[in-house]
Amino acid sequence: MAIKAIIDPHHHLWDLENYSYPWLCQPGEPVAPIAGSLKPIMTSYSLDDYKEDAKHWNIVKDVHLDALSADIQAETRWLQKMKDETGFPTAIVAHADLEADDVEELLTTYAKSKAVRGIRQILNWHPNSELSFVERNDLLTDPKWLQGFGLLEKYAFSFDLQLYPHQMLDAAKVARNHQGTTIVLNHTGMPLDRDDAGIKMWREGMQALAANPNVNAKISGLGMVGLEWTTLSVRPFVLETIDIFGVDRCMFASNFPVDKIYASFDQIYETFFELVKDLSETDQKKMFHDNARRVYRL
Template identity: 25%
Template structure:
């Protein structure tokens, strides 16, 4: 099964080792090479994609500098090769607090494809101290001034941090990437239900249905392993606040772009076309301000 309309992929990673430095990927058997837009085009196979949103790729940074603008430049060059790249979500050092404002202003003024910011806290030395620091919270709240949203990237062991963090972000639109990387291998479905039930109480937070196989046993996962998490997500956030994404090429750890969509389609069998269009396209168009025609 495949959607019978073009979809929007809201989580595309591409990287170029010749242009930027990615120490986290070096030596990795799958990720230790460049992934360009041509690779994504090939690996989408028969999936019809109307537009993509690029997500930052954890390019090397320090406490005082990073490759933030250089990554945007790389993606803008890639968009010249494939203009379906309609949005960019770069990294910015929001933990700088008010000192990050000039960088955000530059992104807003000079790079109109920038739609929001992601600052991965999952891999930080102290995710709790970072996420709940006054400076980080101030930096995230600054995004409202520029019309940007914030993407939350954690794993299920850090969701208690997220539950506290979102209480301090009343107005900035947010989205939880990859369903918060639930503990599928650990069978942590009850924790997942509890976490997202509380998070869904915040109307400015959406959830990204992406790459659940990567949170399962990469080699031996089944649709039955994923189904409770898909069901819980839809039951809690509904079709109005859930957005599809592939998480390419991370999805290759446990499958493919095509297989991920097939699993999701079977889980959502019986849903209306209106609901499926919201999940696969319309919510993304609205949340990421892509300016594509509204479905009729």
């Protein structure tokens, strides 16, 4: 259906037969903090599976985000080998705990993998423990974590920022103090709370982050915080994110196979294209291709 060249800057692969993913391998029917039941994706998801889901779209390059393997270095080696053999994934964003004593040793190891472009450490903490991905609420202000974050520029790594809106002001300060590090906000800022106060917090946090020219925004993951995917439900968040960050710092992403719980690949990208159909072809190309190419150096 799509004839335009697309870069998908956020998807995952996993091999449950050969690697451990604790969040997917829980007993019974695992439930993610916000995503709901994970049963639909409790199976290995290969590059061929991804290509099958995306077969109607001209995905020319892609970025693999860490899938929270129990062995993060083994995951990166597996992906680098896949890249060497197939050309995909085009780039890798690997996991690191930036507050760890051995973080620089890990970053040095990642730097040896030609496909690694950046680091992600999920930071989602919520007063409701059932919605938290991490146990600590102070990482963004912790001196040791900030020291680790400061190493990213040394290795020319970007940082994928996944958090909740109430954490954005602290993140904006980190961005302001590390202008040499490219930051990519994940999943449209995860607007979890949809009442007036929640939307206001999301909007103000997005504006604070966007005030820093080194911060970019990935428009993705809206099924996780809405548990539905319709053009009507995602429209205000997509359009306001573009308004806040501008077409030069936004990129559309699938978040597959996680968002497969809520919508097909076709439905997601049809929605994205529908919502920006009135923008110029140049601006659309930036958000579906050029910005991801620049940010991840593809």
